[in-house]
Amino acid sequence: ELTTQVHKRGMRLVLDLVVNHVGYQAPLLTEHPDWFHSEGTIENWGDPVEVVTHEVHGLPDLAQENDEVYATLMDAARLWLQTGIDGFRLDAVKHVPLEFWAKFNRELLADRPELVLLGEHYDGSPKIVDQVQREGAFTNMFDFPMAFALRDVFCQGQSLSALASVLSNDRLYTDANSLVTFLDNHDMPRVLTQCGGDRARVERALEAQFALRGTPALTYGTESGLEGGEEPNNRGDMRFDDDDALMKRIETLLRVRNERPSLVSGTTRILAFEEGLLVLLREVAGEQTWIVINGQAKNHVDLDGLSGLAAEPYRDLLSDEKVDGSFDLEPFEVRWLEAAAPISLDDLVAKRQVRFTVAEANPEPNETLVIVGSGPELGAWSPADGVPLVLRADLTYSARIELPTALVFAYKVVVRGEDGQAKWEDGPNRSLFVAAGNAELNVSIETGEK
Template sequence: MKGLLIMKKSLTIALLLVVLLSAMPVKAASIEDWKDQILYFVFIDRFANGNKANDHEVDPSDINGFHGGDIAGLLNRLDYLEKLGVTGIWLSPFFTNRSARFFKHQPYHGYWVHDFWSVDPRFGSEGELVELRRRTSQNGMRLLLDMVVNHMGYDAPFAEANPEWFNPPLDIADWNDTEQLTNRRIFGLPDFASQKPVVKTFFKLVARHWIDLLQPDGFRLDAVKHVPLDFWQDFNSSVLAENGSDFLLLGEYLHGDPKAALEIWKKGKFNSLFDFPLYYSMKDVFAEGADMRRLASRIYFDRNYPDAGLLATFLDNHDLDRFITSCGGDERKYRLAMAFLLSARGIPVLCYGNEQGLAGAHNPEPENRRSMVFDQESELFKFTSELIELRKSSPALRRGLHCHLHADATSYAFARLMPDQLAIAVFNNGEESRQIDIALPFAGLPKLLDSKIGTTRALVRQGRLQMFLLAKSFAVFIVDSQPGQHEKSFRKWQKRFFNEKAWGTRTVTLKLKASYLPEKARVFFTGNFPELGDWSSEGRKALPMQKISDDEYVAIVKMPVGRIFEGKCFYRDEKQTVWQPGDNLIAEVADTGSEYIHMEWKNL
């Protein structure tokens, strides 16, 4: 075994000395085509067992053990995915993992790699992978491979033979320390010294090996925030140079701040990221009943991204609670979230079993990774398939510009606009049925619109959209249009999207009612734009509020019409900074109506 390791090490070092000359041919497709895709995450071990001959200590009742799923099982179930309607597969790692349990945990997930060059026999064979690629190509389905570059599995012989390729054996102690996140071990896993040229070249060779063999359409890139930025710059630039700009590099950057995601996207040279900021907002709104304006505020940030339509949106994954579990098992909430996922911008990604309502929390045991259920007659399967088919049939739902129409505490309405088609989505997240009556700034629409899902009918008159929506329900309207009918509207909204002030600015008065603040308190407002202080609690950056009576404070600020902003008041005195209790204010700078935005300080 030792001789084999030395031989493999020598071979690897020799390969690293070879100049990377043989570039892959550039494909004719465009990165834009990814907006037409609906991806599906296949967690190999938990999906389907197609070959019991490769079973190893299989026990489907053990959530930490192998359940027997393999590539053969996926091949047997491709017709299921085709009936569901998804257009691509993100495949969990299939590399050879450690052979035995680590304490009570088997390496069923594929992320404890021991050999990047071979297929784990418990998942199947190289030949089966090649057949999977042949079948998916034949059926027009895309394939994403899961690349693990941050670490190897516990006790990996390669790590023991090449200690200089790895960071010192220190675990992350402070998960808010960027240096520790990128240069220390995740729960003791051997952590590659990714800043070293030898490691960078090694993974470019690994990537080339699997691209040569399988011709995938992209990579899902694991644990982005645990790998130094210069590694991603080098790796992503190399892969794109060899395989074309349409090769998807989908980064898993687990962070809820869209500004942080934007920085990684640009500096790391990714062309897509999982949209964790939107995921957290969806969870707050649909699962926990938060203000629907949180979604509007989150999506308003889209103008800052290179292209928000290339963000991968999702309800859950193998590292998160199942969304239906977050919803407390309430299928109404779950359906509403699924409808939003499949009507909003982005590349929707379903986790295996989303269409069946698979449940389970991620902690203390990973019950979110239960075995797949295949039921093509379940109501959720039919519902999800119907939404997928609607998205696939509508260019506006796939690629249309997002146009904010209305948001309040329990409802949200937006349009997806293209020069030749208009789609409108309206959601009622409340527990009560309600009347919807909102401005609809598009000309030439029919007087009656029928939802493509469900039975809701809307009336269009005098520039307004009117309908009755049941509690926890939605409507999606696709407007039949003539070629170029919406060209003028599209250019207008597009101009505003790229130039926030294109529709003008307006002076807004923020008014706070606060009865019991300390006598010497200095009151400020801060929020998510520079004019509001960029969330700073420093008095010189935040917006000062003037006291105009015993219990009233005001601040005046000019902002672009149509802006959706968030903010909160706080006061400072000689001793402390105290934030206004409760949720952030979320408001829109309206083009008409009152210029006052009212707030109240309520001590909880």
Template sequence: MKKARWWVLILAVVLAVAAVGAPRWAELARGTREARWAEWAREAAQALVRAFGREDRTWPDERIYFIMIDRFRNGNPENDYDVNPADPRGWHGGDIDGIIEKLDYIRDLGFTAIWITPHVKNAGRDYHGYGAVDFFETDPHFGTNETVKRLVREAHRRGIKVLFDIVVNHTGPRHPLVQERPDWFHPRRPIRNWGNPVEVQEGWLFDLPDFDQSRPEVREYILSYSRFWLEETGADGFRLDTVKHVPPEFWTWYIGELKKVRPDFWAIGEVWSEAPWELAIYQEAGVPAVLNFPVSLTARKVFAADGSMEELARTIASVMMQLPDPQQTGAFIDNHDMERFVTLAEWDRPLERLRLALTFLFTQPSIPIVYYGTELAMPGGPDPYNRDDFPWGQEEQSELVPFIRDLNALRERHPALRRGTFQDLLVDRWHYAYGRVYEGDVAVVVLNNHGQEAFAEPVPVADLGLADGTVLEDWLSGQRVTVTGGVIRPEVAPKTGAVFVRAGRR
């Protein structure tokens, strides 16, 4: 029996060495002996995790860092074609090499997945990637197809999953198909009535040529480039753009076909709507997950503009009730299509408000998605000013970097925050307390959105299985409370949050 265990260990080490790879060994060899062994140990451990799996991990266990390629980091000046960083609507030089250079930074922040904006070839000034002219080639500003493959390999080596941003609704106006196959597109007309699903699905969004997915040859074409990127790179899944502009029946077929390529294929769809029932349509059609716009937009109002916590609680309850799988959703506090959070909150204590919003983001049921630069409290107005270049060097001084690192560690350490039930404990205009429970792991979250008064009210916790005498500790501050008479009495300062877990489990 002991001999069998030794053989398993030896095989594991061999697999780890193979997973780290010869090029990486050469790279590690250039460091000091201590650094080489420390880095090897970390990478070998990650390789073993990939080889043997880890706790049946699913997407609700992940935390996603969202990157706009052109604005993140310039890793290869040789592909700086027509770059002008002073032009907010032009190319700035960010590329795939730049992301690869900063994968260690992303990993050390605690994120376990990245979502990158479309990397396929665009034309003119379409730095954002959503105006494709070739769905099978990487834009030369970003690198090559080989660069994209290397990104996925390097991310996986660090235990980071990769989501590509895939567009199936439209092309860029300069795509050759617009002239060669005009019958592949709906007639050119704008969307005027947003309450008419047919008009929303067939109109030209932002005057972009709109694919007619009812045509079999169009469906097969879309599937061909989607399958190409999945098979060629080993990416872990897709973020699907403009989902509600495409008929639900297409998504049923499309997701089914991609699951034939990879049974564990996962995607998260952009359904820009504050109505949970509308998100439910697409989950029911087969889209595995959807961006949680109802909760995310409400959270922006609550934490940046003093909206009511009661509205936030009602929105969460509505999503939990109406979606087939409410934990297969992604929440955010800002993204590339809206003003950055700190700009909304700049009228009053933006950093305090951002910290509170992030505490909510990392403790609510959806997958947390953080837009690049949030860890620096980057400001930004409407598009394109919400897409400024990442100011490298400032991350070393940012007080939010360790805070986000701490929140990532909290969510990783406590499965209740990733997989647990969700129960309101107390809610009023300014305060929100809720509990999360999973297989004995318990978290009690208390958020105080009041601008002047501390929160010191009793919070009922008996229904979470916490007996009198149980000592809880706030992950963020270290404050301890004891369950007495079925309640805890925390003290939470204005514009602050607390996350209580069993003492000793921080």
């Protein structure tokens, strides 16, 4: 009955399916004790074997490699599919062998190719999330890297480079639009609590989330301002408050988003970036939407001057008002804009030579100075794979590298020892926007300053 009513309303029903564990008092524990691992609770969350074979917070851990366990889980999934549901949210992906997911998901898709198989893999690495999606045959994955960035920017007031560098890593995904974005879930403090009870900041975060690629998801209660810190306080009862301002704003965001194909399935390009300002272009089939995201201070923006692309006048899609390309922004303000005419990006250079120069650095003779950052070109935050700097005659350290344009890289200067140990510089990440251009881009770094 639920499935029928959901489908009548043009919606789809996705059911949460847990294959990693059972409840503490589940009958299966006594009926089939051989169906479970007996290694105890996870102690080392960084051990890839332990996170699969041990118990999550003491929950009895199923042995998916057991043929009887696999058959039982498959039978359960197929039983639910007979009710007409449209897919599964697959829980605790990283705690189940990837080989299981590859077999399990492909078997389900062979029966129902249109199924949604949404994986919850708690990891901040786009490369790992994409690998799990591809090898595990998931149709969609929750976008944890984006969730972390949105919360850091809008709740914690961190630099917009946190968000821009995540978007710049979209190239690492097979299909970034298949990701499911979110601001909080049942394992995190609620976003309103994370934002210190500031509803305006939550509203701004929602405006950013709904403007970005992927499918936006809401955890129950976000629309009614549900609060809560760590578990179990983040899992409070739903409040049904139809008059909540957040709900009304979400209704507007959904309506406008659904009217704009570029917001639903478009590509994303960074047109301009400064520490306190991020300008994006979403585009599909000639339709374009400009997204302007401001940082934590009041700002004045000249879009044509920033991007070098004349496109005014604009229409504000959320207020339906006409604006020119120069306007003021409040802290964390987000604008969705439609330009008078589409702009062309075809002639922009795709790559650019960048030279990093570090002054006043004094590594030991057996140490190497390296640039380590958010993209694979800068080692993807691995000091072992960072860009080594070479001592020059002027006693500065330098490296020259080719980087793709229209991307933002977050990075740090790191001292790497012979034994592989790394000493990271203090302070927040540095950031670099590689704008399109033919001339070499010079990045001068004074250690100890940002």
